[in-house]
Structures are given as structure tokens and as C-alpha cells.
Amino acid sequence: MNLIWTLPAARVISLPSRMTVACAAGGLAVLTLPPFSILLLVPVAYATLLVLLRHLSVAKAALVGWAFGLGQFGFGLSWIAESFYVDAERFAALAIPAVAVLSAGLAIFPAIAAALFAGVAQRRAIGGVLACLLFATCWTTAEWLRGHLLTGFPWNLAGYALVEYAALRQPAAWVGSYGLSFLVVLAGTLPAAAFLARGRHRWDIPLLGVGIVVVAWNAGTARLQLETPGPSGVDLRIVQGNVPQQEKWAPENREATLTRYLELSTRPGPVDILLWPETAFPGFLDEDVEARSRIAAAIPAGALLLTGVPDRVSMDGGTSYFNSVQAYDQSGEFLTGYAKHHLVPFGEYMPFRGWLPIDRLTQGLGDFTPGPGPRTLALPGVPLVAVAICYEIIFPGHVVDDLFRPDWIFNATNDAWFGTSIGPEQHLASARMRAVEEGLPIVRAANTGISAVIDANGDLAARLGTGETGVIGAALPFAHPPTLYARFGDWTLLALIFATWAVGLAAGLVGTHRGNKKTRTETKSCW
Template identity: 75%
Template structure:
């Protein structure tokens, strides 16, 4: 019995050490994203998980992957707690349980990646290169699921570690952010594979990360050096009011908030398009003729305003509420609008409301209704524009109407919910990746931090940080021709994975053939 007990104790100790390694490595991934962008930690984090999963059973691999995810999301989305303290007397007590519960749930996706990797690897002997490829494929499959299951939450994808590196983020124009994650994790796992390799193979695998980075850099540099189209002659003005969230919807503050946006909008300077953030007007603007008249008086001749506003529509089922961006011209006319289609659970609606006795975090008369989906808006005399409200910008391939390609993307948001945390920087990273994927400039208006002008390569041209009040006057950057990802979406990811596996299997077969031939010749000699 003693050897059996000792063996069981050793296995438990081994599992605990692997889970501890995973839990410690998970938060390192957050340090690879903005605002930190420590690129050297990418191979440290993913190689640690890659090594920690070797020789594990299904259940143990799940626990190690889950521990990694718990560390990753526990640190990476801790900023969500800030939103519960906007009204601390109502929601403050829920902050820690909410972050812990969401982190534990999201950690299931790294756990899925871990068991996929372990179970497939167990079914056939594979070399270090194929093992890294399998690890990257499993991770990417789990990230894709995270972006689509239920409402989806593709936040802090592995590829976003490259967003602050101009050339390295450009491959997303071909394969999207999920494809960039695949490339990132594959290269990042190679040092771990090198640690477990022996002899000449260790040297070869040790050199491969450098080769992968150089290849991605070269591909990205070629895109950056391509001729940019002539920019449209359109002047923008972005207004960032920096109104504290806890004050924004108080009835006694609504006039002051509206007056502030008008004052900032009428500062000296010319513009064609005026951009206000999500729910900048704290009321139903289409029902307020007086407020629209004041806006029209502030607009130069021929200019338009795009502003975030709540909207309501009477129907047979009662009043339906929408989170919208509406366009107004200098004649007091409503031109067009867009209704947010990807709503925030518990922020804009309560899932399973009949069963869950939970209040929404945001003020309002009722749950928001989702709009019909991505839409391209036509404004008189202006380039076509797509609209993404708040966190809609985090969804790769779901921002632009594929039937009517716009010339730019307007992202109206309100990140004041998250204070001075790392959340707004992570949110901005998603917006920059949508610009690269679609080959379109993204113009971001935030109630407070981070308003920005982003060109079609994901470069920030101008920005206003969290806590700043002011305006950005800038030219609208030019759009690039449709990227492969804009044309084919996540089919490009599938093509990348298939091509990578074809190359790796061919290389593996060639190496096996050479070894077999060498053995035969030695025997014959």
C-alpha cells in the first residue's frame, strides 16, 4: 500500500505544481497586451503552458488549462469591477463575485484548448514542430469559440500582443485576429518545445521563433510600404466630454452635459463631421425639437453630427428601447441612424430575465432591443460609414456590412464605466485590430478615454486619453482596398491552419524518409 499511496501523493503534488505554473503564467499574457505590450513575455507565458501540459490525462489537462485561464482573465478583466462601483450602494457588493465568476467561466476556454491538445497528441506520436502546431491550433479553436459561444466575448485575443508593433500586426489583414493568434501562439510555444528537444533538434527549434518573427515582420512591412490611396477631403471633430458616469444621467445635470458638448463643438475650427460618443445626449434627442435646434445652430453649413443617443419605439408589444447612433444635419433634420445589435449582457439587457432577479447596471426604463446587424450609413456628401457602438468593435468580422463596404468606421463608446483601469486601453486595441482587418480607418469618440483617430494600418494618428476633456480636429484617413480578411472572413483562418498543417506534415514526412533512408544505407553498407 505504501508505494501506491506515495505514488498517488506524487501525482497530486505534480498536478498542483502544474496548476500553480499555469495560474502564474496566465497573468503574464495580460502584460503582453496594451498598455504594457511586453513582447518578451509572450513566449514565456505560452511556453509555460505548453510544457506544463506534457504527459497529462484529460482531467488533469483541463485543470491546468483552467488554472491558466483563471489567472489570465482574473487579472485581464479585473477592470470590470470598476463598473459596479459607479453605484456602489446598489452593486458594489457584486463586484468581486462578478469578476471571479466571469473569470472562472471564461477560463473554461483555455481548458478546452488544453484538453484538445493533450487528447489529440496522445493519439499519435509527433515531433516538436507538429506539437507546437497542434497547441496553436487548439488554442485558436478555443479562442474562436470564446468569440462566438452564447453572445461571444473575444477580448484580449492572443494576437493582440502584437498590436503596438506596426509590422507585426499587419498579417491580420490576411488572416484576421484569430489567425494572428494562431501565428503568435505557434511561435511562442517553440521555445518550450526547444527546452524538451535534444541534440541537433534543439538548435533547429531554438532558431525557429526568430525565423517566424522575421517572416511576420517582412510580410507586415510590405503592407505598410504599399501606396496609400488619396485621403478624402473630410474634416472631423471628435468631442470628448469627460462626464463622470455617476453624474451623467442625473436629471439636474442633463442640461449642463448638453451645454458642455455644444460648447466644445463650437470651438474655433472647421469640420464636416462632428462626432459625439455613445449616449452623449442624456435623453431622447429625436423627440426634443428644441435640443435639435440648438445642435443645428452649432453646426457649420453642410456639416453633420453623428451622436450616440438612446431611442424608443412604440409597438404592439409595448415600448422598445434601442442604443443608437443618429445623424443630424444643420437644418435640424434626422438623416439616418443605426441601432446597436450586439448588446452587453447585464449592462444593456438581462438574459433570462424571467428567471434571474437581477437589475441592469445601466440606468434606463427597460432592456434594450438589439438592432438588425451591421449597417452602412450614407450621409450627404460624405464617405460611407459603418457604426460600431461600444464593445461591438471587439468582434472580428462582425462590424462591417459585407454587401455595402463603407469608407470608414465610427466607434461611439463610453469607457467612463471603467475609470483609469487597463480596460479602455484593451478596448482601443480591439478597435486598432478592426482597422487592420478591414483596411478601414476607425474613428473613436469616447465619453472619456480613449477617443482616437486610427488609420487603416491600425496606427493611432491622434488621441485623447482617459480623464481628458477636449476635442480632436483631424482629417479622415484614407481607406485601403478590401483586405483578404474583409473579403473572405474566417475562411482565411481555416486556409492558414490547413496550409500550416500541410507544410508541417510534409516536412515531418520528409525528415522521416531521410532518417529511414540513412538507416537503410548504413545497414547495407
């Protein structure tokens, strides 16, 4: 289906005007994501960007893509500024500059996608549906690079527009979140192809987008209807202490913090696994005999505690600090632990220390040391558990040990840094997508929210909102068998892209052959 793309007036739109519109479209892309999830804005945002890239050189296309990314990340990550006001005296002045610099840096990835698209589309004279396919491929490639280069930051992927739509998010079990991004952007740009095409084919193109949605919806519905076991019989209690970040580490508040967690933990009700969030205990618990004794008294008979705590280990070269989750039994005995391996730059360690004249945002005695990687913990009397601390949960395909599959994932986090902004909702969305991808339930304990129990389909079985103090009592959901994505990871994304391109090229050849019989003029692209 090789089509002529018209609208020659687009040639005269100035570059600054295109960048301004692209920046606004990037902001609209954020509204497609949680907590807004306005799905109808997907074609508005991505189709607009595709139209703006017409007739541009690679360099100018990169600038337009960068402007889109600036709007996308400037709005989508604005909540990061909240963390600078936790210690306002030292860091408040850096809030806006830091968000601006981060947004400008991350906007390089949409710029890469736009430049790749412009270079290939112009050289190969690609238009119509194939142009949409090319753009979706370039966009997904750039998102994948964003999730892997340097430390990686796969936040607010385009595919997360489907998080709130149960059936539509299920294909992530087969192609992952990057695969969902490919499908979302492909379907979202097809209206641009219809708008710019001429002839009777322009009315066929929207049907392709509808077809993608219908196929995804039916496939997802079929997965949701698969028979699932009943309650696991394992009773959870998630404690959300709701201690403000400004107060958490003050020595005079330590006793009040521990007392609050103990009171919430001992409320009536069955408990097999007691779950406290990231750094719930403001100290080195394994070194504090008195605190362990008090906590042991709060753990019901036969139950276990999983809690986030800082940890330190003395070595020949000095002391190493870890952000960890530790397991304790009812006697207060330390059973095992997990050390966070994917640390937050500037928050848990300072990259280029010695070069940059600033300290990290979080309080502590030194930079954290990364742990060895994803682990599955075998604890007495409970299903096998993987641990992901804070933003480790945002990385598709990197949250569980592939050689020792767990039965569930415990996500201990502390989103108190970000108050009541949209950040915690976006973080929760990532956790829900990991549940679908891995086919595993995720239990989330957050200091100030959002704590939740997420089943293996990504549904919220229970939730405690931001700023609430309380507990969640719920049964641990069962796991699904390993998903296709859990088995093969992002190789399924490559298979999806290759298969879609094969269908698109075949359809293009058929359309070109038919068009040649009618008129030679319909075979030229205007890219």
C-alpha cells in the same frame, strides 16, 4: 522533424503545482497585451503552459488549462469591477464575485484547448514542432469558439500582443486576428519544443520561431510601404465631453452636460463631420425639439452630427428601447440612424430575466432591443460610414455590411464605466485590429476616452487620453481596397492552419526518414 521530448522529472510534478504555475503564466499572458505589450513574455507564458501539459490525461490537462485561463481573465478583466462602483450602493458587493465568476467561466475555453491538445497528442504520439502546431491549432479553435458561442466575447485575443508593433500586426489584413493568434502561440511555444528536445535538432527549432517573425515582419513592412492617398479633405471633430458616469444621467446635470458638448463643438476650426460618443445626449434627442434646436445652432454650415443617443419606439406590445447613433444636419433634422445589434449581457439587457434576482447595471426604463445588424449609412456630402457602438468593435469580421462596403467606421463608445483602468486601452486595441482587418479607418468617440482617429493600417493618427476633456480635429484617413480578410473572413484562418500543417507534416516526414537511417530510437515521442 519528430523529436524525443525529455525531462522525465516533469511526470512527478503534482497537479496542484502545475495549476498554480499555469495560473501565474496566464497572468503573464496579459502583460503581452496592451497597454503593456511586453512581447518577450509571449514565449514565457505559452511555452510554460505547453510544458505543464506533458504526461497529463485529458481531464488533468483541462484543469491546468482552466487554471491558466483563470489567471489570464482574472487579471485581464479585473477592470470590469470598476463598473460595479458606478452605482456602489446597489452593486459594489457584487464586484469581486462577478469578476471571479466571469473569469472562471471564460477559463473554460483555455481548458478546452488544453484538453483537445492532450487528447490528440497522446493518441497520435505527437511531439516536437508538431506538438507546438497542434497546441496553436487547439488554442486558436478555443479562441474562435469564445468569440462566437452564446453572445461571444473575443476580448484580449493572443494576437493582440502585436497591436503596438506596426509591421507585425499587418498580417491581420490577410488572416485576421484569430490568424495572428495562431502565429503568436505557434512561435511562442517553439522554445518549449527546443527545451524538451534533445540532439542537434533542438537548436533548429528556435530558428523556426525566428522565421515566423521575420516573414510576418517583412510581409507587414511591404504592406505599410504600399502607396496610400493623401488627406481625404473631410474634416472631423471628435468631442470628448468627459462626463463621469455617476453624473451623466442625474436630471440636475443634464443641462450642464449638453452645454459642455455645445461649447466643445463650437470651437474654431473646420468641421465637416461632428462626432459625439455613445449616449452623449442623456435623453431622447429626436423627441426633444428645444435640444435639437440648440444643437443645430452648433453644427457648422454644411456639416453633419453623428451622436450616440438612446431611442425608443412605441409598438403594439409596448415600448422598445435602442442604443443608437443618430445623424442630424445643420437644421436639426433627423437623417437616419443605427441601432446597436450586439448588446452587452447584464449591461444592456438581462439574460434569463425572471430567473436571476438582480437588475442590469445600467440605468434605464427597460432592456435594450437589438438592431438588425451591421449597416452602412449613406449621408449627404460625406463618405459612406459604418457604425459600431461600444463593444461591437471587438468582433472580428462582424463590424461592416459585407454587401455595402463603407469608406470608414464610426465607433461611438462610453468607457466611463471603467475609469482609468486598463480596460479602455484594451478596447482601443480591438478597434485598431478591426482597422487592419477591414482596411478601413476607424474614428472613435469616447465619453471619457480614449477617443482616436485610426488609419487603415491601425496607426493612431490622433488620440485623446482617458480622463481628458477636449476635441480632436483631424482629416478622415482614406480606406485601403478590401483586404483578403474583408473578402473571405475566417476562411483565411482555415487556409493558414491547413497550409502550416501541410508544411509541418512534410518536414516531419523528412525528419523521420532521415532519423530512421541513423537510429530507430529517435522516432518515438514522449507525450
